[in-house]
Amino acid sequence: MARRRRVTVVTDAGLLALIHNAALLLSMVLMFEMLARQGWERSGLSIRILVGVLLGAIGMAVMLTRWELLPGLFFDTRSILLATSGLFFGGVPTLVAMTMTGGFRLVQGGVGAGVGIAVILASGLIGLGWRRWLMRRRLSLAELSLREAYVFGLVVHVAMLLLMLILPLPMALEVLARIGLPVLAIYPLATLLLIVLMAGNLRKSQAETSLRTAQAETMRLLAQAETAKRHLQRLIKDERVARWALSESEARYRALNEVLERRVAERTAELESANRDLASFSYSVSHDLRAPLRAINGFARILARRERERLDEESRHYLDNVVEAGQRMETLIEDLLDYSHTGQGAVRAQPVALGPILASLHSTFGERIAAAGAILEIREPLATPLGDATLIGQILNNLVDNALLYRCREGVPRIVLEARRQDDRVVIGVSDNGIGIDPDDTEKIFQVFQRLHSQEDYPGTGIGLAIVTKAAHRMGGEIGLESVPGQGSRFSVSLAACEEDPYN
Structure with a gap:
């Protein structure tokens, strides 16, 4: 084929x-x-x-x-x-x-x-x-x-x-x-x-x-060099203009410095005036407001004691509200005065023995601790910070007061106080097993009048932690918070540490 x-x-x-x-x-x-x-x-x-x-x-x-x-x-x-x-x-x-x-x-x-x-x-x-x-x-x-x-x-x-x-x-x-x-x-x-x-x-x-x-970049650099050359020649040629500009700049600097010093002096005067106004306000609150408030509270208590049985149920309810509101107002004024007076005087940075301050908390809160069945534990040894004993006392009083106030309804309240050295700082810690704080509220609670609960659940004025923050800052310290809702909180105050601890 x-x-x-x-x-x-x-x-x-x-x-x-x-x-x-x-x-x-x-x-x-x-x-x-x-x-x-x-x-x-x-x-x-x-x-x-x-x-x-x-x-x-x-x-x-x-x-x-x-x-x-x-x-x-x-x-x-x-x-x-x-x-x-x-x-x-x-x-x-x-x-x-x-x-x-x-x-x-x-x-x-x-x-x-x-x-x-x-x-x-x-x-x-x-x-x-x-x-x-x-x-x-x-x-x-x-x-x-x-x-x-x-x-x-x-x-x-x-x-x-x-x-x-x-x-x-x-x-x-x-x-x-x-x-x-x-x-x-x-x-x-x-x-x-x-x-x-x-x-x-x-x-x-x-x-x-x-x-x-x-080429374009080279031309641009050459143009810049030529411009700089002409500028330099002009400055060298007219030296008197340069000297005049220098003297003019110095004169303007002196004038601006004088204006700045004057403004600083004015602001300082305004600040001093504001401090005087604050002192005057504190005096007014402590004398002009507290006196009539005490009269209102006193007469309301007398009326409640003598005439209570003659009043009907609605009138007794109104009278109880007046007595309770007067007590809250008196507490609020006391807290406001504490806040305004915190750190007003000279703050002395000196070694502070924490032992006596912590021991005094037993006597201050003894009745409330016993009534709540709480345990107040002080963990030793205690490091010695540099600070002001009065301000540290205010801080610890407010933190322990909060720990006793915001406790869980069930279980034994437990409060632990400690002071540990960390590098060149002393960290004072106050821990509890209370109701805790939501993470979204950790910034808000350190501001004045910020409260997270109603008066019926947890009474208070919302000033305590603001006092703690102000006192810590006056001593050059920082306030910290670690908290888990339902498990408790730990407040910490970081202060400078003594180079040589005289108490340990």
Whole structure:
């Protein structure tokens, strides 16, 4: 049996079509060189669309100079054009070119229309994907190696050959048998050559841009140097102006200094006046307000004691409210006076023995501790801080008072007092197993009149912790809080430590 002779793939017409295709691809290289010099990548969307239209026109011209392998099955270099376009021109131009060439291939029709459109889409998308991959690796197209360029062309055209399987199987196998080897031999090399030309143009454009930038920077520096030279010559030439400017600056400085000193003196006078007003207010509260308040409280108690049985239930309720409100008002005034007097005098920073102060708390709160069934524990040894004994006493009194007040309804209340040295500081701690404090309220509770509970649940004025904060700050200390709702709180006061502890 005679062996079937394979038909030659590339005819004279095919060779002529390849030459025409190569010329059109070179036109894309020239267009890229021109656009790169103009810095087209910084242009707007309309320019990118126009570039895409030009690429699409080149692609359509390539498709007109095709060679026909089988009836309705055309071959040209559109895959090279679109893949290289995706790699160098980017998204918008390539998508426009893909749309135009895809539409044109649909109009051409034939059995290979579907495969042709698929090759258009695959080539453009592979180019765009490769470009994105290079950008993620922070690699420049201008530095693309020959091996990478050849692999890129090989991937594109292996994908093109695989898409031939969309055709009916017998036709697909015939096409692959006839053009597979020539395509893999010629098209990747053509893609490589095209990439080499365009990468060279890109490197040339980048070099020219760098040169222009360097020239512009050099001119700018020369202009600045010339300006500085003229300025220096002018200053040297007119030395009297420089001396006058210096004397004028000194005069202005002296004038501004005098204004500043005057303003400081005025502010100091205002502060002293405010302190006198505060002292006057304290005196007014302690004498002018407390006297009538005590009279109201006294007469209300007498009325409650003598006339209570003669009053109806509603009147007795009103009278009890008057007595209770008077007592709260008296407590509030006492706390206000304590707050205003805290640290008013000179604060003496000296070693403070904490033992006697903590021991006095047993006598101060003895009855309340016994009534609550509480335990007051003092953990020794006690470090010695530098501070004011009176202010430290105020701090501890208020913190222990709060610990006894805000205790849990069930269980045995426990209060622990300690003083530990940490580097150059002494941290005085007051811990309890009370109701605790929500983290959102930790800033608010140290402000004056800030309360978290009603008078019926936990009576008080909301001034105690403000006194603690003020006293700590007057001694140069800091107040801290660690608390868990339902488990208890630990207040800490950090003060300077003695270099040599005289009490331990």
